[in-house]
Amino acid sequence: MTALLLGALGLTLSLVVPGLLARARWPDRAPVAAVLLWQSITLTAVLAALGVVLAAPEEVTRAAGSGQFAAEVTVIGALAVAAVIIVRLLLSLIGVSRRSRARRARHRLLVDLLDRAEQHRELGPDNLRILDGALPLAYCVPGREPRVVLSNGVLQVLDREQVDAVLAHEQTHLRHRHEVVMESFTAFYRAVPGPLRSRRPLDAVHLLLEMIADDVARRRVGAAPLRAALEQLSDAVPLADDVKPEADARGRRLARLSSSHKPSVVLNALVTAAAVGLLVLPTVILVVPWLDRALEEWPL
Amino acid sequence: MLGHMALGDLEREVMTQLWDAGEPLTVRQVHERLSRQRDLAYTTVMTVLDRLAKKGVVRQQKADRAYKYVPAQTREEMTASVMLDALTSSDDQDAALAYFVGQLPPDALAAAIEAAQKKR
Numbered sequence: 001m002t003a004l005l006l007g008a009l010g011l012t013l014s015l016v017v018p019g020l021l022a023r024a025r026w027p028d029r030a031p032v033a034a035v036l037l038w039q040s041i042t043l044t045a046v047l048a049a050l051g052v053v054l055a056a057p058e059e060v061t062r063a064a065g066s067g068q069f070a071a072e073v074t075v076i077g078a079l080a081v082a083a084v085i086i087v088r089l090l091l092s093l094i095g096v097s098r099r100s101r102a103r104r105a106r107h108r109l110l111v112d113l114l115d116r117a118e119q120h121r122e123l124g125p126d127n128l129r130i131l132d133g134a135l136p137l138a139y140c141v142p143g144r145e146p147r148v149v150l151s152n153g154v155l156q157v158l159d160r161e162q163v164d165a166v167l168a169h170e171q172t173h174l175r176h177r178h179e180v181v182m183e184s185f186t187a188f189y190r191a192v193p194g195p196l197r198s199r200r201p202l203d204a205v206h207l208l209l210e211m212i213a214d215d216v217a218r219r220r221v222g223a224a225p226l227r228a229a230l231e232q233l234s235d236a237v238p239l240a241d242d243v244k245p246e247a248d249a250r251g252r253r254l255a256r257l258s259s260s261h262k263p264s265v266v267l268n269a270l271v272t273a274a275a276v277g278l279l280v281l282p283t284v285i286l287v288v289p290w291l292d293r294a295l296e297e298w299p300l
Numbered sequence: 301m302l303g304h305m306a307l308g309d310l311e312r313e314v315m316t317q318l319w320d321a322g323e324p325l326t327v328r329q330v331h332e333r334l335s336r337q338r339d340l341a342y343t344t345v346m347t348v349l350d351r352l353a354k355k356g357v358v359r360q361q362k363a364d365r366a367y368k369y370v371p372a373q374t375r376e377e378m379t380a381s382v383m384l385d386a387l388t389s390s391d392d393q394d395a396a397l398a399y400f401v402g403q404l405p406p407d408a409l410a411a412a413i414e415a416a417q418k419k420r
Contacts, residue, residue, distance in 0.1 A: 103385075109355060110382045112308050113315045114375065133379050135413055139386055149386070 002290035003056035009282055010048030013041050014192075018200040027204075028256055029264045031211040033271035035181065038205050040275035042188055044282060046089065051287055053081045058294050071297075092191035096183050104143045111141065111149050120155065123163065125171070130155070136233050140170040142179035154233065161221060162229035168217035169226065178209045207249045214253055215263075227257040307348070314348050315357070319375045324361050324368035380413050 018041070021027070027034035057074040066074075116130040117123075129149045131137070136153035140146060148170045155163065173179070185202050217226050234250055317333045318325060325333075331345040349369050352358040357378075361368045373381065 107382065107385060110357070110378060113312050113357060114379055114382060115312055131379055131382065132375065133383065133413070135383060135415075137383055137386065151383070 001059070002286050003052050003059050005286055006048045006051040006055060006282070009286075010045050010052060013045040013048065014196065014198075017041055018198055018204075022200045022204045025252075026267065027208060027271075028211060028252055030267045030271050031208040031215070033268045033275065035205055035208050035212070037271050037275040037278075038185075038201055038208070039181075040278045042185070042201060044278050046085075046188075047279075048282065050082050050085060051282075053085065054078050055287075055290050055294070059290075062294075062297065089188070089191045093184065093187035096187040096190065100179070100183055101143065104141050108141050108143065108145060108147055111147055116152070123167070125167065128167070138166045138170060138233065140173050142174055142177070146174040148174070157232045158229055159225075161225040162232065165217050165221045165226040165229050166233075168220045169213045172213040172216040173209070176212065178213070181209060182206060203249075207252065210249070210253060211256060214257065218257065223257045227254060230254060230257070310344070310348050311352060314345065314352065315371065318358060318369060318371045324363065324370040326363075326366045326368050328366075330369070383413050384410060 021034075021038070021041070027037075057078045058071075061071045061074045111129040111131065114129070114131055116132060117128055120128075120130055125148065127145075127147050129147050131149060131151045133151045134153040134156065135151055136157055137149070137151040138154050140148045148167060150163070150166070154166065158166065182202075182205070185205050189197060189199065189202055214226060230250070230253060313334060314330060317330050321329075321333075327342065327346045327349055330349065331340065331342050334340050334345060349358065353360050353369070357372050358369045359372050361370060371378075
């Protein structure tokens with residue numbers, strides 16, 4: 001019974017809930033709590049899968065009244081499968097963060113060599129790098145020695161206030177270590193077997209992190225310059241018609257920046273409580289009673 | 301001694317000299333050009349060129365008895381490849397770095413970068 005319930009929970013969390021949450025619009029009003037909820041959903045799905053692997057064989061052998069030997073073999077097999085799942089997740093995480101670090105180190109080396117910032121010292125931060133080129137680009141390179149990179153095209157289409165808004169946005173990604181959040185979701189995505197994979201959590205969390213950076217930038221420089229910057233930079237880049245999800249994401253960010261900013265305290269509290277509850281309740285309700293029963297008859 | 305920042309600045313200045321020269325330069329030639337602006341030891345320039353060669357951003361060419369150094373890519377080429385790297389992501393790779401302007405398909409990206417470079 002425990003295994004069935006955990007299985008149903010795991011499948012719901014990995015197949016049904018992400019679709020609903022990705023389509024919902026309320027996370028736009030509580031992006032920080034929503035990221036927490038996505039993390040909780042993902043972690044709970046993993047724990048549920050581990051729970052099924054451990055509980056199902058034990059429950060089956062107990063119900064079948066198998067002998068001591070069969071029970072021992074089953075428990076060892078279940079532990080081995082659980083270990084494989086955990087190792088696969090860890091290896092994926094190590095791989096993703098190692099490749100990201102190497103890529104960023106190389107990228108940082110090149111932007112440092114190409115930097116034209118000596119002509120733009122008035123813009124401020126020491127970690128700012130300016131690239132030649134008319135294509136408007138603004139991004140950050142996270143890591144121990146982070147960089148914010150602007151192309152010359154950005155300086156051509158944005159005024160000083162708008163540039164400050166973009167800088168505040170990018171510095172927020174760096175200060176809040178958003179790359180760590182993205183890396184963990186990427187690692188999970190890559191560790192999941194192909195047919196069960198979904199980009200939904202990755203894309204949704206990415207958009208929420210952009211909103212979080214928008215909110216900090218808005219508090220620092222006001223919504224108007226940030227909104228103008230976002231519009232200017234989008235107009236300057238020819239976005240293909242078939243990149244609809246990206247256009248939607250941009251629309252959602254712009255919509256948030258046009259409405260008056262009232263962070264919803266109630267919504268934040270509710271979503272945070274849901275995230276914590278999701279992680280804790282299944283363990284308390286399902287796993288602990290099962291563990292009690294299973295340990296009583298522990299064959300090893 | 302050179303601090304960390306100073307070394308980074310020096311690497312950038314050496315690259316700029318090589319890019320601006322448009323032809324392979326010896327250590328001595330790079331040293332001469334940099335010495336117009338500041339007091340710099342010959343061995344320092346040699347060390348910096350050696351580091352840049354190890355990182356693969358300049359190539360060493362044997363010419364007569366001296367080594368000459370040439371950038372592995374022009375400034376424009378390197379800028380374009382940096383931008384492409386910043387904007388590229390795929391399922392096998394880690395996320396793209398540049399999100400602010402949104403994502404383009406890879407070939408559209410390369411075309412957009414190229415077009416923008418020509419516009420200058």
